[in-house]
Amino acid sequence: MSAYENLLFESENGIGIVTINRPKALNALNAATIYELDRMFDELAKDDTVKAVILTGSGQKSFVAGADITEMQAMSAIKGRNWGKLAQAVFNKIENLPKPVIAAVNGYALGGGCEISMACDIRIAAENAKFGQPEVSLGIPPGFGGTQRLPRLVGKGRAKELLFTGEMIDAEEAYRIGLVNKVVASEELMETAKAMAQKIMSRAPIAVQVCKAAVNEGMDTDLESGVAYEAEVFGLCFATDDQKEGMAAFVEKRKAVFTGK
Secondary structure (H helix, E strand, O other): OOOOOOEEEEEEOOEEEEEEOOHHHOOOEOHHHHHHHHHHHHHHHHOOOOOEEEEEEOOOOEEEOOEOHHHHOOOOHHHHHHHHHHHHHHHHHHHOOOOOEEEEEOOEEEOHHHHHHHHOOEEEEEOOOEEEOOHHHHOOOOOOOHHHHHHHHHOHHHHHHHHHHOOEEEHHHHHHOOOOOEEEOHHHHHHHHHHHHHHHHOOOHHHHHHHHHHHHHHHOOOHHHHHHHHHHHHHHHHHOHHHHHHHHHHHOOOOOOOOOO
């Protein structure tokens, strides 16, 4: 991996752990960090030793407290639009990484922090996690995908309430409305995320990859087109060694050994 100023990276048993590391700024996303995330996820896409990714924030207080307001305050309309487009492109890259990405949310996930968590495939929250899109209190709407991903996750009405009021919700409420998949004690957060990654990694890698692609593709199209896409990837997987191994193992009542081929 390249050297990074605002990110930490470690690899553990095929899991790449990316930590946003700006603790003095509560891990807020400034331009330098967004560019580093862009480069990091390009590297992760090419690194065959990494099978799954966990994204988290340094410390216990904050996952990502939002975008860096000190950078945004004096932006012109053009710069503001370009800033939003840059972050959106990077978050799209996270969402479409051909590997599962799990957000391990510790503490505040506000504004851009909530938005980057929503770009991940699965969100596991510590009990102290707080979620929100408070941008309207700053005179702006969310600009990193929040108005689009939030209603897709929690429904239009609940999303509008959170977006219009800017209110912050705790981890249990986030779980209740479907914003997070699981809530655990803070000290169990990373181990739970790793266990989830390991479980996913024990499945057929190509099948997991096409599941992710089919869900992402289908959410942005009509049902007929979505199931047509599903049929195509369903059929293609019958050309893989993993399909042969998985079905043989089932018939022979043994554990499958997948190779990702």
